[in-house]
Amino acid sequence: MSTTQIDRLRELLEPLAAKRGMNLEDVKITPAGRRRVxxxxxxxxxxxxxxxxxxxxxxxxxxxxxxxxxxxAPYVLEVTSPGAERPLTEPRHYLRSVGRLVRLRLTGGGELAARLVAVDDTGLDLEIPGEKGRKGTARRVDLADVASARVEVEFSRRPAGDESTKEA
Incomplete structure (x- = not known):
């Protein structure tokens, strides 16, 4: 069984991250001139x-x-977070993104931008924004139907607990 350099790095780094309460999301090595990052x-x-x-x-x-x-060979070490428009690939990513606007690419084709309301083992509960001041609509999407997902950056994000757009 062959082990790649990335696999060996993950084996070394995962416990270091876990000891600090972090999840190791990714390890990448990229060339940068005579060095690597x-x-x-x-x-x-x-x-x-x-x-x-x-x-x-x-x-x-x-x-x-x-x-x-x-x-x-020389290398530069960089420790970072996934960023604002992080891809959602694991159940914990979806759970961390509840309340955020997400963009889904569906397996049957098409894209969907919606607010992630809730997550469970089988799917996502979403609120699709209404157009021109209209109330948003609820939609359920099975996780099996999601080809890819990513958090969307919002510049005028609704504050947590703001119920002004929800029905009384």
């Missing part, structure tokens, strides 16, 4: 702050220096 993407239910990224960066750097997983 090792990007470690982490997240938590509350989001990830700069101090937490710095702490994990120090721990990862020490662990990488002790081993030879990156070889002799």
């Amino acid at each position: 090792l990007q470690i993407v982490v997240d938590t239910d509350e989001g990830v702050g700069l101090d937490a990224c710095a702490e994990l960066s120090r721990a990862a750097s020490e662990a990488l220096d002790e081993g030879d997983l990156m070889g002799g």
Whole structure:
């Protein structure tokens, strides 16, 4: 059984992230001139702050220096969060995004932009925004029908607990 460099890095980094209450979301190595960039993407239910990224960066750097997983070539270590328009690929991603606007690409074709209201083991409860001041409509989408999903950036996001657009 062959193990890739990314798999070996994940084995090293996952416990370091978990010890700090973080989920290791992704590990990427990309060329950057004569160097490489090792990007470690982490997240938590509350989001990830700069101090937490710095702490994990120090721990990862020490662990990488002790081993030879990156070889002799120089590299830059970057610890980051998934970003504002993060892809939703795991159930925990959907749970963290309840209340947010999401864009879904459906397996049968077509796209859907809606507010994520609730998530369970089988699907998503959504509120499709109404047009021109009209009330939004509820829709249920099975997770099996979602080809891909991503959080949408909102510049005028409705504050949490704002019931002004919901029926009394």
